[in-house]
Amino acid sequence: MCELLGMSANVPTDICFSFTGLMQRGGNTGPHRDGWGIAFYEGRGCRTFHDPTPSAESEIARLVQRYAIKSRIVISHIRRANRGRVCLENTHPFSRELWGRHWVFAHNGQLRGVKRLPLGGYRPIGSTDSEHAFCWLLSRIRACFPEPPRQPARLWRHVHKLSQELSERGVCNFLLSDARHLYAHCSTQLCWLTRRAPFGQARLTDADMTVDFQQETTPHDVVTVVATRPLTDNEAWTVMRPGALTLFSAGEAVAMFSR
Amino acid sequence: MCELLGMSANVPTDICFSFTGLMQRGGNTGPHRDGWGIAFYEGRGCRTFHDPTPSAESEIARLVQRYAIKSRIVISHIRRANRGRVCLENTHPFSRELWGRHWVFAHNGQLRGVKRLPLGGYRPIGSTDSEHAFCWLLSRIRACFPEPPRQPARLWRHVHKLSQELSERGVCNFLLSDARHLYAHCSTQLCWLTRRAPFGQARLTDADMTVDFQQETTPHDVVTVVATRPLTDNEAWTVMRPGALTLFSAGEAVAMFSR
Numbered sequence: 001m002c003e004l005l006g007m008s009a010n011v012p013t014d015i016c017f018s019f020t021g022l023m024q025r026g027g028n029t030g031p032h033r034d035g036w037g038i039a040f041y042e043g044r045g046c047r048t049f050h051d052p053t054p055s056a057e058s059e060i061a062r063l064v065q066r067y068a069i070k071s072r073i074v075i076s077h078i079r080r081a082n083r084g085r086v087c088l089e090n091t092h093p094f095s096r097e098l099w100g101r102h103w104v105f106a107h108n109g110q111l112r113g114v115k116r117l118p119l120g121g122y123r124p125i126g127s128t129d130s131e132h133a134f135c136w137l138l139s140r141i142r143a144c145f146p147e148p149p150r151q152p153a154r155l156w157r158h159v160h161k162l163s164q165e166l167s168e169r170g171v172c173n174f175l176l177s178d179a180r181h182l183y184a185h186c187s188t189q190l191c192w193l194t195r196r197a198p199f200g201q202a203r204l205t206d207a208d209m210t211v212d213f214q215q216e217t218t219p220h221d222v223v224t225v226v227a228t229r230p231l232t233d234n235e236a237w238t239v240m241r242p243g244a245l246t247l248f249s250a251g252e253a254v255a256m257f258s259r
Numbered sequence: 260m261c262e263l264l265g266m267s268a269n270v271p272t273d274i275c276f277s278f279t280g281l282m283q284r285g286g287n288t289g290p291h292r293d294g295w296g297i298a299f300y301e302g303r304g305c306r307t308f309h310d311p312t313p314s315a316e317s318e319i320a321r322l323v324q325r326y327a328i329k330s331r332i333v334i335s336h337i338r339r340a341n342r343g344r345v346c347l348e349n350t351h352p353f354s355r356e357l358w359g360r361h362w363v364f365a366h367n368g369q370l371r372g373v374k375r376l377p378l379g380g381y382r383p384i385g386s387t388d389s390e391h392a393f394c395w396l397l398s399r400i401r402a403c404f405p406e407p408p409r410q411p412a413r414l415w416r417h418v419h420k421l422s423q424e425l426s427e428r429g430v431c432n433f434l435l436s437d438a439r440h441l442y443a444h445c446s447t448q449l450c451w452l453t454r455r456a457p458f459g460q461a462r463l464t465d466a467d468m469t470v471d472f473q474q475e476t477t478p479h480d481v482v483t484v485v486a487t488r489p490l491t492d493n494e495a496w497t498v499m500r501p502g503a504l505t506l507f508s509a510g511e512a513v514a515m516f517s518r
Contacts, residue, residue, distance in 0.1 A: 042346075043346055045349075045350070046347070047309060059322075067318055087303075087304060088301045088304025088305075089302060100382035101384060102384060123356065125304070125359050125360060125361060
């Protein structure tokens with residue numbers, strides 16, 4: 001299994017605090033030693049860092065923690081390999097371009113027979129089930145919508161339908177973004193938390209670290225964090241329902257589709 | 260104008276020395292202050308770093324210099340913007356997937372009317388001529404070869420033909436890789452140098468730095484560096500001919516196509 005971390009915010013926000021907690025689970029407080037990756041959207045651009053070495057020991061992870069890159073949408077993943085060897089090309093998140101936008105995908109779970117699903121214009125570079133599932137997802141989205149639909153809800157419903165098809169093959173918790181929204185699909189385990197004024201203190205479960213968000217934010221900031229397991233032990237995380245796809249924009253949950 | 264830097268090597272090699280020279284031209288000894296980027300191939304995977312800030316002042320550039328990532332193919336670029344504003348999505352090198360391989364592209368020059376060229380499945384994310392040219396190039400390659408041709412020379416000839424079409428629109432020096440070969444197209448300015456045993460000393464033109472490659476290499480290492488302008492002042496660089504596309508593999512020039 002792997003662990004996921006996502007963020008949606010209404011102002012460019014750094015993810016240092018949550019990322020610090022997650023990175024501990026990559027070989028320190030957790031067994032996810034088989035690499036990690038993170039994607040930060042910045043305007044239409046996207047900055048990604050990947051490392052097949054354990055995150056708790058990674059030089060690049062330390063840069064990301066120190067450098068405090070600010071973003072409105074972030075997707076991160078730490079890996080415990082089950083299918084596909086430990087190497088750079090098998091390290092999530094994966095990214096592809098569709099409609100002139102960066103799409104980013106990170107997955108937790110195993111999907112039986114997913115490599116037999118036919119692909120359109122997108123092909124996996126590595127050998128994971130997850131990247132194959134992502135390529136299939138994008139191929140199907142492009143086949144249905146050669147151009148982006150005017151009503152985003154049509155796209156969201158289609159992604160939900162495809163997520164359900166994938167879930168029939170096994171565990172399919174994923175985070176996805178099309179540079180506009182953060183999509184969070186829960187098949188077995190995913191939870192979220194929105195921080196907004198009045199901000200309080202948060203204490204990491206996996207590291208001896210507390211942050212007072214009141215010192216770090218303005219009263220208008222709204223930031224949602226999505227994670228496989230709660231990252232803090234003194235805040236109220238919402239557990240997502242199996243089968244649900246939740247859409248986040250500017251820090252707010254804007255739509256939810258249930259099974 | 261911008262500056263390009265590429266490397267092809269027969270063993271994973273770090274590019275720290277050449278990169279240090281190039282980075283000085285990004286706001287220090289040169290005027291290329293509008294961002295920089297670098298792509299390192301690692302197996303089938305590819306690691307990229309981009310920063311729209313001047314390379315001479317970039318925290319991420321310092322990490323790349325310190326961290327000594329080893330690779331067989333590297334493509335780097337420092338930018339002086341002419342078309343397209345200074346932002347992450349306009350920062351070279353650009354990358355896309357074709358045939359389940361990472362393709363990476365960096366360009367120096369301006370191309371008139373390139374945005375009127377029709378695109379297939381690849382669309383630009385940013386607003387540069389260069390990214391549009393890259394998407395056109397990949398769309399044309401995929402239209403001609405839905406699957407990779409058995410004889411790579413067929414692909415190379417096709418890329419040369421497409422490069423000539425682009426060159427009719429202006430200045431088109433570029434570095435391209437399909438994860439197998441490094442393609443270097445010279446339209447006005449590009450030069451290269453192969454280092455092999457017996458190795459000697461090299462002295463950077465843009466920084467007070469000398470390296471003795473005999474200390475850093477084994478007798479079997481072969482490393483070619485391609486750059487817009489020579490990076491060292493005590494080695495014999497070969498100037499490429501306008502209109503030529505040169506293919507490098509494992510440090511050696513393996514094919515050349517002339518106008």
